[in-house]
Structures are given as structure tokens and as C-alpha cells.
Amino acid sequence: MPWSLLKPFDELDLATREALIFGAEKGRRGLGRIYVVPAGPNGNEVTNNIFTITVNGIGREGIVPENTFADTSVLVSGLSEGHNLTSRYMITTTQKNACSDLFRGVSAAASQVAAIIGLALQAYPSLTLRDIQHLIVQSSEYDELDEKHAFICNGAGRYYHRYFGFGLLNATKLVTLAKKQTKTLKLLSVKLENSTEKISDDGLVFQCEFCQGCDDASTQPCLTKIEHVAVSFEFETQTKELRMYLTSPSGTESVLMKDTKDLKSKTIGQIVSVNFWDEMALGLWTFRLYSIPSLKDEDNVTTNVTSVTLTLYGTSATIPSEKQNRCDSSRPFSDDNDISETDDLEEQSDESHLATIIERLKHLAINFVVISGLVCLAKCLARF
Template identity: 30%
Template sequence: MVFGLYTTLHNNHNNISKYHDLNVEPVWKMGWTGLGVTLSVLDDGLQYSNIDIGPNYEPSVSYDVADLDAQDTDPSPNMNSSDNSHGTHCAAIMAAVANNSYCGVGVAYEAKVGGVRLLEGAVTDLQESLALSYGLHKVDIFSASWGPKDDGVQVDGPRKLATAAFQRGVTLGRNGKGVIYVWAVGNGGYKGDNCNLDGYASSIYTLSVNSLTEEGLSCFYDEPCSSTLASVYVGGHHHHPGLLKRKARTLNVVVPELNGQCRDSFQGTSAAAPMAAGVIALVLQANPNLTWRDMQHLVVQTAMKTNDTGWRTNSAGFHYHLIYGFGSLNALKMVTAALNWKNVPEQRNFTLKVTGVPRKIEAYKSTVVLTTVDSSVYINYLEHVVVTLTLKHRKRGLLEMFIISPSGTVSQILTKRKNDFMTSGFKNWKFMSVNLWGENPVGVWQLRIINHSNMKGQLLSATYQFFGYHS
């Protein structure tokens, strides 16, 4: 076996805990290699002739939606630019073949992998929706490492057609069990960005993934948000390299380049998402009956605490973190749990409009709005909580927002954004949290808005949407 993904697949670095990798080798030894599972990378193209990818390439789920006029099933990247290697990198992380003495080995090295070429110039809602649905009859897992620009200013997400495509994917995909959408949370942390303002990563339908250094710390670019489910080890720096007196070389992910060479410096949440997708392929081979929600439950129940501080525990006993989600993915724990997994009950949801609004948001003060969920609600096990709100404020980046559950669990759904000087506030924006996973929603909920500005604002409307089941 050629270990190209050193940090994540086989971390034997000095003074590093044995758990500071994906713990995937024992899973391979059990016989789970991704065989029978099909993945698709939605990106800038896929060089399927690449030595690491060719034997596992699946043409039936591949297409070029960047140029719809061509009606082309060839997902090859634009070779006029060396920058168009991103999708090929991600595909190799997921499913590069083993023992070919080339760059590395994929997490699910016997899985099939295809690709949709999407990211070429401006991308429309139609193109996104087609990419999210292409090959739905055969794809088990879609992996994507893109979204709004990570500049700490944007507030954007899927439009009407793409939103419908997500819903169609989790409803019709995998014969009704739902495809798994794995999404990178973004690399805008050093610019003060928050992935809850990325509507792709914060969708309830995506399994969003963040990055870890080889020491189990956050990477300097990691974005905080309450919608992140898990993290994986990709190497890199905890502090921005520009701030380091001595720029020590870190262990990173090895991937094939378009020119036949190997690159040993690929990282970021762009690497984290396909790595997680590879683990999920191993899990699906072990138990093909898992639904898209079962997979999220498995992550929540098996993810491991990392070395950093800032961990909290909710009233259901799950530890969670604003950056790491529920912790680092552990392939062996996930597969072991999946082998005897009982499918979770049918998803239920209900919507509750917040009363007592409009409400003024005073300068340099905390505004608290209380909402009561009564016992008639037929959910006693929460999965996702979504707060949709509209507010006016001329210094949007100086707001923080929290929701506090009836049991007292605090979830920060918005952090301050140092680069966000927009004066438009928020309009029907959905803030999602998984931090309340497993809790009972009955009781009094708090929505707390902290204004760190000398300007007043106004909360115009707010609605809670609770997703979960009744056990």
C-alpha cells in the first residue's frame, strides 16, 4: 500500500497521538474498501485518464454542465490552465487506486468515481441544480468544495432550482434512502468568515466538514459555525504562516497533478470534504441500508474530541464545538457502529413563528426574544434547528447571535465578521444549528442578539424550524 495521504491515513509522525488520523487502516483490513459504492465530485473537472483515477473512473455519472450547449459527457478540465486540477485532486483523495506506485491511495480505493465539470466562469442556478442531480440513479455520494466567496462579506446560498435539487437528492437518491452530500465549510476563517452564511454548507441536507492540523488543532483558515458536523485531519498550520517566525513544513495530502507529477501540499477544507466522502463510502459498503440522516447520526455519535479547548456538552450528552462540529471522523468507529445500525425513525419537522416582533435592537445591548414550544409537538429528538430571520442593521458584521434551548444549551449561530461592513442586514436568512442534536425541543427557547455597534437595528421577523423524530 502506498500511503500518499500521510497525515490522514497513517500518521506516524513523532509525538502525535495514534488517533490523529482517519483510523482507516483497520477498516481496510476488515475488507471494506468502497467496493460497490459510487462517488461524484462536483468541481472544475476530472482528469479521468490520470493514472490514480482511471481504473476506478465511472463515466455514466460524469458530465460537463459548464458548457450545456455542448451536451458533453466528458468532464475533463480545461487544460489551458493549471489551476483546473482541483476536482482531480478531490477525486483522487476519495478513490485513487492502490498499489500502483504513483502519488497515493484513496480513502475508498475500490470505489467508483465520476465527476461533473461545473466551475468554469459564472455558474447559474440551473447548472448547479443539474450538477447536484446528475447520475442520481447511480451516485451514492456527492462531494463539493465550493460555495460563496470566503471573504467574510458574502451571504449567499443555493437558489430555487439548486434547493429543489438537494431535496430531490435526499428523497429519491439511493432508491429513496437519499444520496449523501458532503460539503466543505470554506476557508475564510482568517478573514473572519462564518460558514452559517454559506447556504450550501449550512443546509440540513449537507454533511459539512472542517479541517484539522496533524496535532488535532484548528487550521488558521477554519470557519466557525453551528452547522458543521465534523472535521478531518489534513495537515497545515494552526496559525497563519505569515505570522510564524519559523515556517515549519507540515504534513499535507499528496495528490496527482494534471501534468503527471505529484503534489504534496494539498490541504484546506477542499481536501477535508473528499476525505470525509471516502470514509462515508467505506461505511456505505459496510451497511448499504443507511439513509442520509443515518449517516449524520453516525457522525454525531462516533466523532472524537480534538485537543483544543472550547468544547461544550448539550443536554443529550453530545460534545460539540463551534469549529470542529462533533469532532474528528474516525473510520473504524463509524464502520463498527454502522454494522449493527438500526435506521432512525421518519423525519418530522414543525415551524414556529416568533411572536413579539418587530423588536428594536439597541446599541451595545443584548436583545432577547423568548418563544415557547408546547408539549403537543410530535418531536422529542432534535436533529437540526433552523432560525430564519429578517433584520435591519447598518453594521451587520458587529452582530452576534445565539439560540438557547429549553435545557440551557447555548449555540452560537452567528459570530462577528470583521470584514462585513454591509448595511443591508439579513433578509429571510436561514441560520442552522446541529448543536442541539438529541435534545427535546419542548420548553422556552431564547434568541439572543448582541449588538457590538453604536447603531441601532430592528428584528423584523423570526421563525424556528425544528427537524427530528419521535422515539
């Protein structure tokens, strides 16, 4: 399934949506079909759901390729240019029994990840969709990537990257773990309405909070451990740039949106984040939205948020303590439109990427001078 929607918050048609859900829940005799899709624009419905595995592409040496989507639903990444981190291309078949070395990008990465998942299913055919999702998180690595400094540790000790998800999929590790996989606990979900709502004086900052707790008197299982988190909202805006953040009870911050190209003035949609995988669900969740005015903005650039809801997906894998089960205090509300710590890390990542390119250009220049000198020397020797 190497395709994605093209614009932010694009929706699937009803038939495709129902087919996707049915396949993920009932396919493979109830184990669930595995849909591997490439990363796409903010809020597109192909990647922003719990039924697909979203993949991004990693460039040579482990850098972020140009025109890569930052998608918080990205679970894992594959190689976008070859069979290893130093390859410049890969050979594959094409039409009329021909071979091609032009296949690259996120489509190539998604195909590679899908093939590795196929190996895991061959080793253990009884794996469910959620088994595969958990195994992918456990089998992803980042130590060899040029972007390893930009990975952030979440509250469960899982390292994630805004573009690469939990890293590059290790095929050997995935297949090995697949043989030892135990049954995944039943999936639970809970929908939370915001308990508090705050807006800055200038109207540029919106913040709301959600509390997840367990009722000790209830006989029903309580969701305590996170897999996916979905933020659904409706808003109207005239600004050219919106930034959205979600902070978990553990303090992990997921950058839901920064780029708002092609964003409609009135938006109804959902963004899914996997950045909180395996964290404790209990406690206070905070959603923040920033309307960023540009120098050219003279009219109203505020954002009118009609509704925000939070849906948690996970399991009752842990027993909550009394402290974890409380939401007594709110997070401080700041009406400053400052860049967050996560944004600082991304800017450092961009600077590192630029430094890497400059260093490679230096090496190319040195090699060119050396080769030119050797050619000149060879011509001189030929005269004698």
C-alpha cells in the same frame, strides 16, 4: 462536492437548490444522496440546510487552522494537513499523472470525510442520509485534539466545538456502527413563531422566545428529540459587528454568528445549528441578537429585526413528561452587551492556541541551538 459559497447569506440559484433537495430526498433509490461540503461563511445556503453534511478542517496536533470558518452547521471534521494529527502534508494525484503534496485545508478534510462515508456505505449500502448523519455524530472523537478543552457538552451529553462540530471522524468506529445501525425514525419538523419579544432601552439587544410543546389530545406524532435547528430572520443594521445566540430548553447555547464581514445592511437568511443534536425539543428556546458598537461608531448602530422564526427538525423518539411540555416562565432579559460564557471559552481557546504556538517556537529555537552547536563541533573536529 468540495465547494461552498463565498459570502454570508449567499443563496443558491433555484436550479441548484432543487437539485440538491431532490438528490437528498430521492437519490440512491430513495435513500438520499450524501453531499459533503466544506464549512463556509455565516448563513450560506450550501451548508445551512438539512440536506448536506458540513465538514471543517483540523490542523496539526488538533488546533484550529488560520482562516477557519465558525459555522454552526458543521457536523464533523477531517484532517486538513495529512493522514494523521502530526503530518505536515499528504500525497495525492493531480493533473497529467503527477503527484502533489500541496493538497490541504478544508477541501482535503471534506474529501477525507467523504471517503470514510464511502467505506460505511460499502459495509452497509442501505444507509440513508439521516442514518449517516446520526452515525457521524456517534463516531466523532475529540480526546486527542489540542482543542479538546473547548468542546462543550450539550443537554444530551454530546460534546461539540464551535469550529470542529462533534470532532474528528473515526473511520473504524463509523464502519463498525454502520453494520449495527437500526432504522432511523421518521423526520418531523415544526415551525415556531416567537411568543415574546424584548428590546433593550438603547436598542442594542434584541431577544425573543419560542415554545415547543405537545398536545396530549393530538393523534399526530410530536417532535421531541432534536437533530437540526434553523433560525430564519430578516433584519436591517448599520453596525459592523452582530452577535447571535440560540439557547435551548436544556440551556445549551449555540453561537450562531459573531463575525459579520461583508454583511449587507438588509439581510434575509437562515442559520442552521447542529449543536443541539439529540437534546429534548420541548420547552423554551431563546434567540438573542447583540449590536456591538465600535469606538468609531457615532451614528445609529441598532439593528431593526423584522421577523424571526425557529424551525425544529427531529423525531418523536421520547415521551414527554408534563414538566417538559410546559413553557411557564421566560428567561431573564439582560440589556448588558457582555460576552457570554461561550465566548469566554472561545477566548480561552485562542489563548491556548497562542500558547501552543509559542511552546513550539521554543522547541524549534532549542533544536536550532543544538544543531548549530553540533555543526560547530563537527567543524572543530575536522581541523584535527
